[in-house]
Amino acid sequence: MAAACSRNHSRESKSPFCFILRGNIMGFHIYRAVACLILTISPCFAEDDHEMEEFLKREYSLSKPYQGVGSLGSSHWELMGDAMVTTDQVRLTPEMQSRQGAVWSRIPCHLKDWEMQVHFKVHGQGKKNLNGDGLAIWYTKERMQKGPVFGNMDNFTGLGVFVDTYPNEEKFIEAQKKRYTPRTQRIFPFVLAMVGNGSISYDHDRDGRPTELGGCNAMVRNLKHDTFLFIRYVRRRLTVMIDIDGQHEWRDCLDIPGVRLPQGYYFGASAITGDLSDNHDIISLKLYQLTVLRSQKEVDEEEEITIPSVDNIELLRLDQNEEGMSGIAIFFTVLFSMLGCIFLIVICLVLYSHWNESRRKRFY
Ligand SMILES: *[C@@H]1O[C@H](CO)[C@@H](O)[C@H](O)[C@H]1NC(C)=O
Ligand SMILES: *[C@@H]1O[C@H](CO)[C@@H](O)[C@H](O)[C@H]1NC(C)=O
Numbered sequence: 001m002a003a004a005c006s007r008n009h010s011r012e013s014k015s016p017f018c019f020i021l022r023g024n025i026m027g028f029h030i031y032r033a034v035a036c037l038i039l040t041i042s043p044c045f046a047e048d049d050h051e052m053e054e055f056l057k058r059e060y061s062l063s064k065p066y067q068g069v070g071s072l073g074s075s076h077w078e079l080m081g082d083a084m085v086t087t088d089q090v091r092l093t094p095e096m097q098s099r100q101g102a103v104w105s106r107i108p109c110h111l112k113d114w115e116m117q118v119h120f121k122v123h124g125q126g127k128k129n130l131n132g133d134g135l136a137i138w139y140t141k142e143r144m145q146k147g148p149v150f151g152n153m154d155n156f157t158g159l160g161v162f163v164d165t166y167p168n169e170e171k172f173i174e175a176q177k178k179r180y181t182p183r184t185q186r187i188f189p190f191v192l193a194m195v196g197n198g199s200i201s202y203d204h205d206r207d208g209r210p211t212e213l214g215g216c217n218a219m220v221r222n223l224k225h226d227t228f229l230f231i232r233y234v235r236r237r238l239t240v241m242i243d244i245d246g247q248h249e250w251r252d253c254l255d256i257p258g259v260r261l262p263q264g265y266y267f268g269a270s271a272i273t274g275d276l277s278d279n280h281d282i283i284s285l286k287l288y289q290l291t292v293l294r295s296q297k298e299v300d301e302e303e304e305i306t307i308p309s310v311d312n313i314e315l316l317r318l319d320q321n322e323e324g325m326s327g328i329a330i331f332f333t334v335l336f337s338m339l340g341c342i343f344l345i346v347i348c349l350v351l352y353s354h355w356n357e358s359r360r361k362r363f364y
């Protein structure tokens with residue numbers, strides 16, 4: 001299993017794919033790790049083990065000193081709305097009411113497999129839940145549009161990953177003097193991913209729950225250390241991880257197969273404030289190209305993708321509504337079925353040796 005961890009990464013110590021051995025909390029991975037132990041075969045890790053090489057693509061990356069960003073024509077990135085560049089960051093919104101700002105790549109991205117590392121910072125005076133509204137990272141067909149979805153248009157086409165810092169739904173229900181049940185309660189800030197096809201609306205009042213692919217909570221505000229978001233798209237698998245504890249460790253946030261995203265979309269980042277506000281800063285966006293082996297069939301299939309979609313989206317929703325089995329529950333289910341199997345095997349062996357012995361006795 002250690003092999004899964006020693007995969008060469010072209011950059012420092014941040015290897016997000018060491019997460020399984022670092023005790024991940026997501027049930028699926030526990031299950032996978034256990035399955036690997038049981039079967040003691042390596043194909044489990046085949047997918048992650050694919051020799052992947054990474055190359056930083058400067059044309060899709062944004063980093064200090066942000067040379068030419070916001071000036072006409074000379075940079076790969078364009079600013080919009082209230083966004084502005086300083087020496088240390090691209091500030092999407094300042095800590096003021098009713099602002100929105102964005103930074104968009106000028107060049108459509110035709111890479112098949114990529115990962116985006118987002119170094120960001122959300123900070124302000126507001127005490128807990130007296131701040132808003134959050135920021136978003138985009139890979140969409142449209143660019144440079146203003147709107148209500150973290151400063152971008154609604155009914156967007158493509159992928160949005162949101163760092164939502166204000167619990168609209170909870171506040172709305174509280175305002176109606178209804179109780180907010182703990183079962184559905186979420187801790188904010190919350191990271192959430194959504195895929196739009198041009199006619200799916202983001203439900204702002206419900207913090208996007210009806211259309212989410214998954215997410216996780218992430219206490220990202222007012223931290224002294226650096227905070228990162230990691231979005232990986234490889235062979236239609238969308239993985240989002242966060243590194244917000246200052247430990248240089250990636251924590252799993254969501255991992256969804258069957259996400260179909262066309263090529264040639266634009267990367268961007270946007271943020272919005274309302275009655276409540278925060279500074280929403282992007283320190284860097286680093287895009288890595290990944291080279292992955294794929295069959296001709298896969299290549300052909302990918303070329304057919306023209307509208308973003310997610311396979312089995314209904315099942316995904318169903319899963320989330322039922323809250324599913326927790327990681328622990330799955331772990332114990334697997335553990336006990338394993339013990340059950342071993343028990344059976346032992347009984348069989350005992351019976352067999354018994355039978356063997358009595359047969360020998362008969363023989364002599
Ligand atoms: C977009 O997705 C919705 C919901 O999944 C679906 O009803 C609609 O037909 C899709 N639109 C397009 C253009 O594919
Ligand atoms: C978004 O799409 C929905 C459903 O297709 C539609 O009702 C709504 O008017 C659209 N909103 C915008 C801003 O285009």
Ligand SMILES: [Ca+2]
Nearest residue numbers: 164166168207
């Ligand atoms: Ca919200």
